[in-house]
Amino acid sequence: MKHVVLGTAGHVDHGKTTLVKALTGIDTDRLKEEKERGMTIELGFAYLDLPSGKRLSIVDVPGHERFIKHMVAGAQGIDLVAFVVAADEGIMPQTKEHLQICELLGVKKGLVVITKVDLVDEELLTLVKEEVRDFLKGTFLEGAPIVEVSAVKGWGMKELVETIERLVDEVEEKPSDGLFRLPIDRVFTIKGFGTVVTGTVLSGEVSVGDEIEILPEGIRGKVRGIQVHKEHLKQARAGQRAAINLAGIEKEHIERGDVIVHPKTLKPTSILDVEIFHLPHAPVALKNGTTLQLHIGTSHLLAQIILLETDVLEPRQRGLAQLRLQKPIVAQPFDRFILRGSGPIQTWGGGIVLDTHPPRHKRFKTEVIQKLKELRESDPQRAILYHLNKYASQGLTLKEIMAHTGLRKRVVEEALGELSKEKKVLLLENTFLPKETLDRLKTALVEILSKFHQQNPLRLGMTQEEIKGKLKTTNEGLIAFTIERLLEEDVIQKEGDFLRLKTHKIPFSEEELKELENLILRASLSPPTPKEIAQFYKKDLSTIKEILSILVHRGFIIRVKEDLYFHKEVLDSLRNKLIEYLKKHGSISIQEFKNLTGTSRKYVIPLAEYFDQIKVTIRVGDERILRGN
16 A cells, blocks of 8 residues: 655644644644644644545644754655645745745645635635745646635535545655665653654565664664554555554663664764755855754754865855764765754755765865766666775675665666676675776786786795785685686686786796605605705705795695605505504504604604694594594
């Protein structure tokens, strides 16, 4: 079923709350002070069952200028606005400001309700209607239905419901395949149930039993129960007004402006890249560095405005900016916001979020400005590539892409499919990377090996661990994938644990390598040391050690101890003899092992310790037994 939220808007005492009560039977003025003063201070909530069976959520906002922050919080997430104008007063200051706020928040549909028609004659009513039509020219409400009512007398209520029904049918259903997000507008406790929060589900869905996280504090809890208009449900979806009973979280730890999400989906931020629209009737030009009140979601805080492409933004102008926030909040791209000053009628402007986790930009940077203009165009593929390049060294998962772009799952999947076809994006172990990352990493890896070969011409190559330490990424899967590609492309080659460029040739012939290998083989269990070999061949000790290292990594010889190398065939043969001996005798002493090998104690001790290390034997006292016996 389609879930639609209608919000009221209009000047104080123009009859918004009375209208909602006449429509729904619900009095949204719930505070004692509201009853005493006869005006709405806080947000009020109600619902209306339409003739078609659809249930409409209603948010009643305060009209008084002192409570405008509550109005902005309530206007977030509404699909329709009932723009209320009293017949006996016409257009008033808050009427204008509420309309500006609705436009800045991206509200697209609505109707005009002229209230208190029982207090005026036909002539005055006609004048008010003309005033309203003129006032709404050029706005999203130009040409919107105008319904005349008296909530007290009941006049026009049937026509009002029918008009709302038609508009509800025109509202597009909100998809629920986004990341779950609910900005909190109320928090309270119910005896026997504990903490309850309310808000409009902006995207995604949440179910009873789900683990949740309260941001920006990062408090974890669980959904104990869900109510939508006093009806207990198992799940709340995008577009619904929901009350969520939380387990494991105290009321004192939550406040309006906090956001409920599923764990590890969204992260708080203290910097936003945005596009700002400075209202035509703003009090003054907006200068770089100005601090204003930011209203976003249900949050209200101070933000310093850093203009990125100009020093001053005049009224009616749009411009790119970075907002540096007083405290962390939760937002996503495409979120709308309001900027206000501190005076009575002080809505300066508003805009749309482009990037929620940018670095601190320097002003007038052409590349930054160009990238943000591309984000403003709302092209899914461009947005995905922008964020993948921003996190190029680590990549992003599907959910992380959704978080950074503000796009729904289906939209992201379709865009990634196209980008993959065009070979602009790679998928590696559930992580997406721009192809440029692989290209850069391949180039970097080849340069690292090339430099290593120049500095170490006698060495065979580098291990993967050594290479990893020099690359600007810790993504082991990406490093392994890059190496695999270079091996497939025959750019590099692998010898044992070592990687080298195909073009790298060690300054030893195969004959020299074979000659030294045969020397070690013939020496059997009494091999010469590297120093002795160097003296025999009249070569540098370092050269002999490099040749031995190559033979080790080719698997022909084994380094048992510092300066002690045995041929693999010799050790394999001794291993078999040792196992056979231990199976027959149960244990072996060093003297017995010396007799078995027929070599000197100089070699016997290192060999015995070697078989301990490779888990053939285990030492028990002065003897050794087969491991596992």
